[in-house]
Amino acid sequence: MxxxxxxxAYFFVMILGLAVMVVTRxxxxxxxLWMLLMFVHIGxxxxxxxxxxxxIIQIIVYAGAILxxxxxxxxxxxxxxxxxxxxxxxxxxxxxxxxVFLLLVFVISIKNLVIGPRGEYSIxxxxxxxxxKVIGEAMFNDYILPFMIIGLILFVPMIAxxxxxxxxxxxxx
Amino acid sequence: MEFLYTLIINIIKVxxxxxxxxxxxxxxxxxxxxxxxxxxxxLGPTEVGPMGxxxxxxxxxxxxxxxxxxxxxxxxxxFFIAPVIVLAPTMTSLSVIPxxxxxIIADINVGMLFILACASLSVYGIILAGWSSGSKYAFFGxxxxxxxxxxxxxxxxxxxxxxxxxxxxxxxxxxxxAQYEYxxxxxxxxxxxxxxxxxxxxxxxxxxxxFDLPEAETELVAGYLTEYSGFRYALFFLSEYVAMFxxxxxxxxxxxxxxxIPRFITDILPFLLYVPGIFWFLxxxxxxxxFYYWVRATVPRYRFDQLxxxxxxxxxxxxxxxxxxxxxxxxxxx
Numbered sequence: 001m002x003x004x005x006x007x008x009a010y011f012f013v014m015i016l017g018l019a020v021m022v023v024t025r026x027x028x029x030x031x032x033l034w035m036l037l038m039f040v041h042i043g044x045x046x047x048x049x050x051x052x053x054x055x056i057i058q059i060i061v062y063a064g065a066i067l068x069x070x071x072x073x074x075x076x077x078x079x080x081x082x083x084x085x086x087x088x089x090x091x092x093x094x095x096x097x098x099x100v101f102l103l104l105v106f107v108i109s110i111k112n113l114v115i116g117p118r119g120e121y122s123i124x125x126x127x128x129x130x131x132x133k134v135i136g137e138a139m140f141n142d143y144i145l146p147f148m149i150i151g152l153i154l155f156v157p158m159i160a161x162x163x164x165x166x167x168x169x170x171x172x173x
Numbered sequence: 174m175e176f177l178y179t180l181i182i183n184i185i186k187v188x189x190x191x192x193x194x195x196x197x198x199x200x201x202x203x204x205x206x207x208x209x210x211x212x213x214x215x216l217g218p219t220e221v222g223p224m225g226x227x228x229x230x231x232x233x234x235x236x237x238x239x240x241x242x243x244x245x246x247x248x249x250x251x252f253f254i255a256p257v258i259v260l261a262p263t264m265t266s267l268s269v270i271p272x273x274x275x276x277i278i279a280d281i282n283v284g285m286l287f288i289l290a291c292a293s294l295s296v297y298g299i300i301l302a303g304w305s306s307g308s309k310y311a312f313f314g315x316x317x318x319x320x321x322x323x324x325x326x327x328x329x330x331x332x333x334x335x336x337x338x339x340x341x342x343x344x345x346x347x348x349x350x351a352q353y354e355y356x357x358x359x360x361x362x363x364x365x366x367x368x369x370x371x372x373x374x375x376x377x378x379x380x381x382x383x384f385d386l387p388e389a390e391t392e393l394v395a396g397y398l399t400e401y402s403g404f405r406y407a408l409f410f411l412s413e414y415v416a417m418f419x420x421x422x423x424x425x426x427x428x429x430x431x432x433x434i435p436r437f438i439t440d441i442l443p444f445l446l447y448v449p450g451i452f453w454f455l456x457x458x459x460x461x462x463x464f465y466y467w468v469r470a471t472v473p474r475y476r477f478d479q480l481x482x483x484x485x486x487x488x489x490x491x492x493x494x495x496x497x498x499x500x501x502x503x504x505x506x507x
Contacts, residue, residue, distance in 0.1 A: 029251070029304060036297060056286040064293025068323060071300055075316060131282070132343065 004048070011045045014038075028074050032067060039063040050123060053131040186278050190267055198414040199229035205466050212470040236410075239403035246307030247400065255305060256401070256408035259298030262291035263412045263419065270422050271346045273432045273450035284345040285337070288423065289330060292378065295412070296322050299397055302409070306400035314396025317386055321480060325377035325384075328488035332367040332374070335492075335499040336360060336427045349431035358435035361428040366495040368428045370488050375420040377484070379413060382469040386477055421461035422454075429457050 001009070018038035025031035039062045046055035126134050139147055203218065203225070210217030218225030243252065266288040268278040281287060296319055303315015337343050339360060340351035352360050361368045377384040386396075393399070398409055425431055432450030439446050475483070 027248075029248075029301070033251070033297075033301070036294075040294075052281065052283050053286075056283045056290050059290040060286065060293055064290065064296070064326075065323070068293075068296060068300070068319065071297075072316075072319070075300070075304060075312075130342075 007048055011041055011048065014041050015045070029071070032071050032074065035070075036063055036067055039067065050126075051131070053135065183278065186276075187268070190272075190278060191264070194264075194267060194415060194418065195411075197418060198411055199233065201414050201417070201462060202232065203229050204462075205469075208463065208466045209470045212467075233407070236407040237404055241403040241405065242400075244307050244400050248305040248307070251301050251305035252400075253405075255298045255302035256405045256412075257298070258301065259295050260408050260412040260415075262294040263415045266291035266419055267415070269345065270419070271349070271426070271431065272454055274346070276451065277346070280346075283343055285333065285343045285348070285423075285427070288419065289326075289333070292416075293326060295416070298412075302401070303397035306397070308400055310394045311397050311399045314393045314399065317393075317477060318380060318397060321377055321380075321384065321386065321484070324481060324484040325374040325488070328370055328484060328492045329374040329378060331489065331492040331496055332364075332370040333423075333427065335364055335367040335496045338496070338499050338503060339364065345426050345431075348427055349433060352430050353433050353436070357437075358433060359428060359430040364428065364495065364499065366491055367499070368424075370492045370495065371424065371428070373483070373488060375424065376465070376468065377480070379416045379420055379465075381417065381465055383472040383474050384480060385474060386480060417462060417465055418458065421458045421465075424461055425454060425457040431457075 015038055018034055018041060021034040022031050022038060025034060040059065043055040043058040043063075046052075046058055121134060121138070206228070207217040207225075218228040221227045221231045243249065269281060269284040269287050271277040271280075271284075299322070300315045300319045303311045303313070303318070306312070336348060340348040342348060342351070352358060355363060357363075376382075380386075398406060401409060432454040434445060434453050
């Protein structure tokens with residue numbers, strides 16, 4: 001095995017293993033901690049693909065913002081006790097069905113795998129211009145409409161949250 | 174052979190930065206007690222060694238040999254790992270700071286963003302320290318601290334975005350080089366709004382007075398630190414001071430020209446060009462550290478709702494306005 005393959009194998013095994021750790025923890029705060037470790041590993045995978053900007057953004061946004069929100073919700077709803085319900089499906093019929101369904105999804109997706117054509121952003125061009133500049137140009141010139149639509153979609157829940165908070169404040173509802 | 178050589182050089186660099194930082198932290202505590210003592214008409218530490226100069230070592234040995242108390246209600250694994258989660262990212266972000274033109278451990282393209290990522294990771298240690306202690310005071314301290322750090326991180330990030338926009342890069346050395354071309358060789362006068370926002374946010378990020386609510390003694394004992402003792406407490410203490418040094422370094426690099434001195438000074442006194450850059454860098458960093466102590470000795474603590482109001486209703490709109498202004502000026506005026 002070459003060095004890149006060893007690295008890839010490490011990330012592959014670790015991300016899957018950590019994901020399993022996340023879903024099997026009974027203590028939710030521990031689950032969040034394992035998830036944090038998994039996000040850092042995904043960041044490492046991006047770094048391994050020469051996407052340093054994405055690696056950092058992965059950590060700032062997912063680990064630094066979204067996961068902290070998870071932790072806040074857990075702590076503010078006071079979910080201190082571990083879950084009492086069983087984590088796994090009971091009965092062999094249910095388990096067998098889940099396995100078959102997942103296998104089906106895997107087989108279909110691998111069968112329909114199409115390797116896309118190489119775009120205009122080659123590694124050389126990105127190295128030459130700098131990641132952030134290339135991403136900015138693509139996002140604000142080529143894909144400005146999808147970008148604006150995403151902004152609008154993210155704006156709607158913000159208004160909803162503000163309205164809900166205001167209603168609570170008045171005492172009426 | 175080539176690989177081994179780079180490895181050894183890097184290990185030496187890391188060891189030097191690590192050792193120098195630890196010494197700085199030790200004497201920052203001494204300096205803090207002296208400065209605040211003088212500002213309150215006291216003498217500060219005088220007993221241990223000449224002028225109390227050995228006081229930091231006495232404190233260090235004391236905290237090393239103290240009993241390590243673990244509360245019975247604590248979640249042990251998380252309780253043990255929380256100080257490490259705070260300290261490790263904070264120490265890691267030292268590796269991307271250019272101390273002078275040549276001396277930097279890891280010269281990466283996303284230097285400034287890496288520091289922001291590390292700052293956002295160390296929040297976990299604070300929340301988890303509060304949660305795992307199994308005490309109400311610690312829990313509230315942790316929650317408060319996390320809310321504060323996350324809110325002020327936004328203002329900090331946006332005010333730094335205006336610096337990136339001016340410099341056209343997120344590499345710290347290129348930011349310094351771009352600043353050198355401006356009339357005063359620093360961004361602080363040009364980006365005054367961004368600088369003030371960053372300065373206030375830096376105080377909140379490091380949990381220092383006037384934003385030291387997580388440690389408000391009258392309400393919360395010592396916040397998330399309440400249940401920690403001995404060496405684990407020392408780790409939190411260490412990371413707070415290292416974070417202060419990192420914030421001061423960012424202010425120096427992004428707003429005060431890093432290791433350069435303004436060109437109009439070297440025009441008059443050209444021999445100053447021979448002074449190594451690390452000297453100017455440290456001088457500026459020490460000034461900001463002094464500023465931290467100065468504020469601590471003079472400004473009273475804010476209430477929590479005031480803190481949130483300042484963060485969300487003043488600093489974030491101001492930093493957004495500053496970003497738009499800089500974008501406009503950069504596009505149409507310069």
